[in-house]
Amino acid sequence: NPYAGLVSHLRASWLSGKTRPMEYRMAQLEALGRFLDEKKQEILEATDLDMGKPSFEAYFTEILLCKNELNVTLNNLSHWMKDEHVDKNLVTQLDSAFIRKEPYGVVLIIAPWNYPIHLFLVPLIGAIAAGNCVIIKPSEISKNTEKLVAEMLSCYLDNDCFAVVTGGVQETTRLLENKFDYIFFTGTPSVGRIVMTAAAKHLTPVTLELGGKNPCYVSDTCDVPNVARRVVWGRFFNAGQTCIAPDYLLCSLEMQEKLMPALREAITEFFGPNPQESPDFGRIVGDKQFQRVRRLLCSGRVAIGGQTDEAERYIAPTILADVQPSDPAMQEEIFGPILPIVVVANMDEAIDFINARPRPLAIYAFSCDSKVVNQVLERTSSGGFCGNDTLMHVTLTSLPFGGIGNSGLGKYHGKFTFDTFSHHRGCLHRNMGLEALNAPRYPPYTQQKLGFLTATFEVKRRGTCTLL
Amino acid sequence: MERMQHVIARARAAFNSGRSRPLEFRIQQLKSLERMVQEKEKEILAALHADLHKSGPNAYSHEILGVLGELALAMEKLPSWAAPQPVKKNLMTMRDEVFVNFEPLGVVLIIGAWNYPFVLIMQPLIGAIAAGNAVVVKPSEVSENTAKLVADLLPQYLDRELYPVVTGGVPETTELLTQRFDHILYTGNSAVGKIVMAAAAKHLTPVTLELGGKSPCYIDKDCDLAVACRRITWGKYMNCGQTCIAPDYILCDPSIQSQVVENIKATLQEFYGEDVKSSPDYERIVNKRHFKRIMGLLEGQKIAHGGESDEASCFIAPTILTDVSPDSKVMEEEIFGPVLPIVTMKSVEEAIDFINCREKPLALYVFSNNKKLIRRVISETSSGGMTGNDVLMHSVVPDLPFGGVGNSGMGAYHGRYSFETFSHRRACLIKDLKMEVVNKLRYPPGSQEKVDL
Numbered sequence: 001n002p003y004a005g006l007v008s009h010l011r012a013s014w015l016s017g018k019t020r021p022m023e024y025r026m027a028q029l030e031a032l033g034r035f036l037d038e039k040k041q042e043i044l045e046a047t048d049l050d051m052g053k054p055s056f057e058a059y060f061t062e063i064l065l066c067k068n069e070l071n072v073t074l075n076n077l078s079h080w081m082k083d084e085h086v087d088k089n090l091v092t093q094l095d096s097a098f099i100r101k102e103p104y105g106v107v108l109i110i111a112p113w114n115y116p117i118h119l120f121l122v123p124l125i126g127a128i129a130a131g132n133c134v135i136i137k138p139s140e141i142s143k144n145t146e147k148l149v150a151e152m153l154s155c156y157l158d159n160d161c162f163a164v165v166t167g168g169v170q171e172t173t174r175l176l177e178n179k180f181d182y183i184f185f186t187g188t189p190s191v192g193r194i195v196m197t198a199a200a201k202h203l204t205p206v207t208l209e210l211g212g213k214n215p216c217y218v219s220d221t222c223d224v225p226n227v228a229r230r231v232v233w234g235r236f237f238n239a240g241q242t243c244i245a246p247d248y249l250l251c252s253l254e255m256q257e258k259l260m261p262a263l264r265e266a267i268t269e270f271f272g273p274n275p276q277e278s279p280d281f282g283r284i285v286g287d288k289q290f291q292r293v294r295r296l297l298c299s300g301r302v303a304i305g306g307q308t309d310e311a312e313r314y315i316a317p318t319i320l321a322d323v324q325p326s327d328p329a330m331q332e333e334i335f336g337p338i339l340p341i342v343v344v345a346n347m348d349e350a351i352d353f354i355n356a357r358p359r360p361l362a363i364y365a366f367s368c369d370s371k372v373v374n375q376v377l378e379r380t381s382s383g384g385f386c387g388n389d390t391l392m393h394v395t396l397t398s399l400p401f402g403g404i405g406n407s408g409l410g411k412y413h414g415k416f417t418f419d420t421f422s423h424h425r426g427c428l429h430r431n432m433g434l435e436a437l438n439a440p441r442y443p444p445y446t447q448q449k450l451g452f453l454t455a456t457f458e459v460k461r462r463g464t465c466t467l468l
Numbered sequence: 469m470e471r472m473q474h475v476i477a478r479a480r481a482a483f484n485s486g487r488s489r490p491l492e493f494r495i496q497q498l499k500s501l502e503r504m505v506q507e508k509e510k511e512i513l514a515a516l517h518a519d520l521h522k523s524g525p526n527a528y529s530h531e532i533l534g535v536l537g538e539l540a541l542a543m544e545k546l547p548s549w550a551a552p553q554p555v556k557k558n559l560m561t562m563r564d565e566v567f568v569n570f571e572p573l574g575v576v577l578i579i580g581a582w583n584y585p586f587v588l589i590m591q592p593l594i595g596a597i598a599a600g601n602a603v604v605v606k607p608s609e610v611s612e613n614t615a616k617l618v619a620d621l622l623p624q625y626l627d628r629e630l631y632p633v634v635t636g637g638v639p640e641t642t643e644l645l646t647q648r649f650d651h652i653l654y655t656g657n658s659a660v661g662k663i664v665m666a667a668a669a670k671h672l673t674p675v676t677l678e679l680g681g682k683s684p685c686y687i688d689k690d691c692d693l694a695v696a697c698r699r700i701t702w703g704k705y706m707n708c709g710q711t712c713i714a715p716d717y718i719l720c721d722p723s724i725q726s727q728v729v730e731n732i733k734a735t736l737q738e739f740y741g742e743d744v745k746s747s748p749d750y751e752r753i754v755n756k757r758h759f760k761r762i763m764g765l766l767e768g769q770k771i772a773h774g775g776e777s778d779e780a781s782c783f784i785a786p787t788i789l790t791d792v793s794p795d796s797k798v799m800e801e802e803i804f805g806p807v808l809p810i811v812t813m814k815s816v817e818e819a820i821d822f823i824n825c826r827e828k829p830l831a832l833y834v835f836s837n838n839k840k841l842i843r844r845v846i847s848e849t850s851s852g853g854m855t856g857n858d859v860l861m862h863s864v865v866p867d868l869p870f871g872g873v874g875n876s877g878m879g880a881y882h883g884r885y886s887f888e889t890f891s892h893r894r895a896c897l898i899k900d901l902k903m904e905v906v907n908k909l910r911y912p913p914g915s916q917e918k919v920d921l
Contacts, residue, residue: 015824017848056914086867097865102850104873181874189672196669200662203679205878208672223901233911270912280912355484368901377896381571384895389907393897396566398555404573404892405650409674411893424880426853426868427846428861432837435695438858442702443739443749445525453529 002171006163007178010106010133013160019103020131022078028128029077031156032121033070036063039152043117046144050116052283052313057238062117065395069122072397072414073129080129080418083427090456091437096429101422103131104205105181110172110195112187113142113285114241114335119209120149123184124162126417132182133161137175140168141286173198180204182421186243188333189406207410207420209243210403211333212360216246216390217350217376218255219367227366227388228262231339232270234364234390236317239282240293240337244362246390247334248323249341250350256321256341263339264304267317276307276314284313284336293336299327300340325353347372351379359383359405364390383407472640475632476604476647480575482629483602489572491550495543497597497626501590502539504625505532511621512586515613519585520707521752530707531587534864538591541866541883542598549598549887552896560906565898570891572600573674574650579641579664581655582754583710583804585611589618592653593631595886601651602630606644608656609637610754649673651890655712656680657802658875676879676889678712679872680802681829685715685859686819686845688836689724696835696857697731701739703859705786708751709806710758713831715859716803717792719819722812729772729788732808736773736786744785745778753782753805762805765798769809794822816841820848828852828874833859852876 018024036043043062047053073080083098107127111120120136127134136153138146150164165175176183176198185195186209199206218227234246251259271278284290290313297306297318305318315337323329323340330340344350354363354376361383365376373387383403386393394401394413402411412420440452487493505512509532516527552567576596580589589607596603605622607615619633634644645652645667654664655678668675687696704715720728740747753759759782766775766787774787784806792799792809799809813819823832832851834842842856852872855862863870863882871880881889 054912054914056912060910086865088865088867092861092865097862097868099868100846102873192672193669196672197666200665200669203658203661203665203677203875203878210672223904226901226904226907229904229911230907233907272913278912280914366901370898373898377569377898381574381892382894385569385897387565387896387898388901389897389899392561392899393566393895396555396558396561396895396897398557399566399895399897400568400893401895402893404894406672409672423850423873424869425851425873426862426865426870426880427856428854428858428865428868429839429842429856430858430861432692432695432835432857435698438699438702441529442698443526444741444747445523445529445749447525450525450528454533 001174001177003165003175003178006135006165007106007180010135010161010163014105014133019128019133019161022081025128025131026074026077028157028162029070029074029125032125032128033067035153035156036066036070039148042148042152043145046148047116047142049144050113050142051239051241051285053238054280054282056280057282061115066118066121066125068397069125069414069417073125073418076415077129077418080415092428092430094431094434098427100425100427101130101418102425104421104423105132106135107132107182107184107421108135108137108175108180110137110183110185110187111139113139113145114238114243116142116145117149119186123412123417126412127184127421128162129418130421132421134163135175135180136162136164137172138164138166140166182206184412184420185209192408207402207412208408209401209410209412210361210406210408211243212358212403212407213247213330213333214244214360214362214364214382215350215354216249216364217347217354217366218249218251218259219347219365219369219372220252220255221368221372222366223368224258224262225265228259228266229269230366230389232263232266232317235339236267236270236281236337237391239284239315241282241285241335242391244384244391244394246339246364247360248330249339250344250353251341252345253343256343259341260303260319260321263319267304271317275317276309276312281317284315287313289335290315293334293338296329296334296336296338299323299329305337347375351376354380359403359407361403361407362386362393381405472634472643473647475634476575478629479602479604479632482627483572483575488597488602488627488630489600491546494598494600495546497631498539498543498594500625501594501597502536502543504621505535505539508621511617515617516586518613519582519611520710520754522707523748526749526751531584534587535590535594537866538594538883538886542594542887545884546598546887549884550600561897561899563900563903565896567896569894569896570599570887571894573890573892575602575604576651576653576890577604577606577644577649579652579654579656580605580607582608582610583707583712585614586618588655592881592886595881596653596890597631598887599890601890604644604649605631605633606641607633607635609635651675653879653881653889654678661877676871676881677877678881679830679875679877680712680804681827681872681876682716682799682802683713683829683831683833683851684819684823685718685833686813686816686835687718687720687724687728688816688834688838688841689721690837691835692837693724693727693731697728698735699858700833700835701732701735704808705736705739705750705806706860708753708784710751710754710804711860713853713860713863715808715833716829717799718808718810719813719822720810721814725790725810725812728810729790732788733773740786745783753784756782758805759784762803762807765803765805765807767797769796769798774806816845820845823849828872828876830872830876831855831860831862850874
């Protein structure tokens with residue numbers, strides 16, 4: 001077991017208790033803030049090398065959003081760490097009943113390549129804030145960022161408590177043989193199953209942030225230019241390599257016709273007449289992924305874009321029209337700059353289409369009629385939902401971010417990350433005196449004692465008329 | 469097996485029809501459960517007596533009272549629990565609707581245990597129904613009378629398609645676990661917990677595992693020993709020690725060991741009289757297998773009190789062991805029986821180290837007049853939950869989450885936590901289709917001015 005030594009070293013640090021004081025956690029978090037500030041340039045460069053990530057995007061997702069999370073955590077940590085006192089029943093009125101937030105111990109964070117800093121750093125913020133020791137496993141596919149993280153993070157964080165492990169599938173498999181106290185995984189559903197199976201051997205709780213095909217329904221009553229812009233922005237951000245990107249569009253035939261020029265207009269507005277020359281459009285991360293995404297182009301007909309350049313791993317912002325549910329682009333999560341449009345007759349058909357498929361990480365619905373948006377929300381299920389825009393719901397630190405069913409289990413962001421990495425321990429601190437009050441619960445049991453117990457323990461219903 | 473698949477498919481179709489979602493429906497089902505508990509109280513108590521030799525008042529207070537309380541709580545609070553929760557907005561979303569929606573997960577599975585066979589099915593079921601799910605209920609086959617009763621009663625009171633009961637043993641449960649559920653709540657032991665989680669992993673099904681372990685009980689020299697020992701005796705020998713949060717073993721200074729024994733002996737006399745076997749308030753071990761297992765733990769031990777047994781009736785007398793070695797068999801596995809080992813510790817530091825060398829338990833108990841010492845033990849150990857200066861009681865405070873950590877489990881339930889366990893918290897942002905001006909800041913082409921803004 002090649003990682004046994006590392007894990008037991010971290011476990012020894014954990015048992016020493018050094019990660020528990022608030023001052024320690026704050027100091028480590030502030031060091032992470034310095035990492036983001038001082039290594040900003042290196043981060044922008046590494047992500048540019050890895051997938052041609054435009055610096056505007058890299059700054060927004062890898063630096064800005066991370067600093068938001070950091071600041072929310074630093075501002076609120078002392079409050080989050082406090083014992084949460086709870087309501088008591090009659091028999092415990094004079095006692096102290098509270099929930100104590102405790103670190104789990106040694107936790108593992110496995111991150112993917114598409115937002116390679118953000119997707120390990122934001123969980124890491126919560127893990128440190130909650131008082132754990134952490135092993136970070138960045139993705140080997142975004143190799144420049146992996147190298148950056150492996151070399152630089154140790155200059156900022158306490159190396160006895162936080163370590164970076166690099167490597168591919170084999171190394172990750174060996175790493176998962178060890179016992180962790182929590183595992184946080186972001187990636188595909190198939191690897192999610194492998195991670196959870198490995199976790200089951202040690203009864204390790206997990207959070208799995210997975211994916212799926214996020215549908216985007218556009219109703220016939222909508223502001224076409226605004227819809228086009230918001231959809232284009234969400235789809236082509238990071239060249240489509242976003243777990244919450246709108247994966248495919250559902251709309252009527254008329255709307256498909258109306259949208260097409262607006263989509264074309266938005267793409268040109270954003271990326272110019274030749275997106276390959278725009279500094280604001282990314283590239284596919286690797287050759288294997290490039291081949292996979294390119295194969296999906298044989299679906300429906302290419303209405304906009306479709307050009308590719310293998311040397312650069314460039315795929316143009318592409319809209320596919322008249323796509324059939326049986327086409328390649330509708331069989332897997334696209335994770336590339338291709339937006340298929342599937343024509344449906346109406347909203348009901350769109351909702352049935354969505355519900356016939358595995359529950360996605362996000363669902364989008366566009367309409368000027370708020371009733372339509374609410375109908376889609378109420379009649380479907382997904383990790384999260386955004387009406388009349390794409391992606392934006394995950395920029396709010398007050399909303400939980402996570403999947404359901406095949407798109408994942410658990411949630412994070414903001415306080416939810418802190419809670420994810422904390423054990424909520426129910427505590428009751430009773431009085432040693434007043435033993436007479438306990439007498440009714442002791443044997444020998446009598447009907448009279450039972451009557452007394454019932455009176456003191458029971459939760460009474462308030463009048464039913466006030467309920468509905 | 470085919471029947472099982474058919475039952476689950478029917479539950480899923482019933483869930484997909486949407487009828488379990490309106491609050492009125494859920495409350496009506498919960499009201500029906502309440503009627504069931506009230507109308508069939510005699511039958512429920514009879515089944516519990518047949519399975520565990522539990523007396524009427526005992527069974528009522530352990531299994532029925534709690535269930536009625538949870539039902540009342542759920543029916544009262546459901547509208548507020550299920551209401552969309554608005555959350556804090558940022559500058560960009562000031563004019564938008566931002567909230568968390570609580571939604572049912574779908575078809576969930578509840579696997580019960582045999583030691584509190586009624587409440588360990590009912591309490592999760594209440595939360596699952598309140599959250600709007602369809603529920604497949606699998607009571608433990610070991611407590612066979614209660615299992616049969618649950619299988620008979622639930623279809624008489626609840627929607628038959630949405631809430632089917634599946635009975636059977638290991639082969640049936642294994643088959644059940646190959647099917648896809650949207651959440652599984654399992655109560656039982658860690659070994660089976662791993663099997664349940666591995667099966668759930670195949671479908672990416674989230675799980676709540678209420679497992680067990682050895683719940684330590686530290687008695688400080690500075691405490692009212694008579695009171696402490698009475699409370700410990702109550703919690704230890706309740707249900708003949710077959711309680712997941714029973715104080716499993718005692719840690720105390722050698723100088724008070726014999727006093728502890730004397731106090732417990734006196735309390736046992738008070739509770740069960742001279743002849744424990746004839747007390748109607750003392751239960752029996754659930755079956756011969758567990759009887760033999762527990763008797764085996766007594767080998768080579770110093771029996772300070774008790775030790776008598778009668779295999780025919782699965783009776784084991786309340787037993788205390790002294791000067792127990794940490795390496796002995798009785799200190800390796802969860803006892804789950806009326807045997808109380810005392811391991812002597814020279815200091816609270818030693819006790820804390822002892823506890824921390826072992827798997828995290830479901831519960832932890834500490835008795836002391838010194839509040840600082842209690843706070844110290846809490847801060848320097850970890851456990852699912854804990855009670856200071858008493859035992860078991862943290863599990864009846866409705867607003868405390870009840871669950872394990874590490875080997876003692878994952879997830880929590882009771883009260884509001886049951887509702888949340890069986891719900892999906894869906895993040896929702898509803899924007900205006902107008903006000904595009906604000907969005908222009910985020911669109912390409914990117915520029916430093918935009919970033920600085």
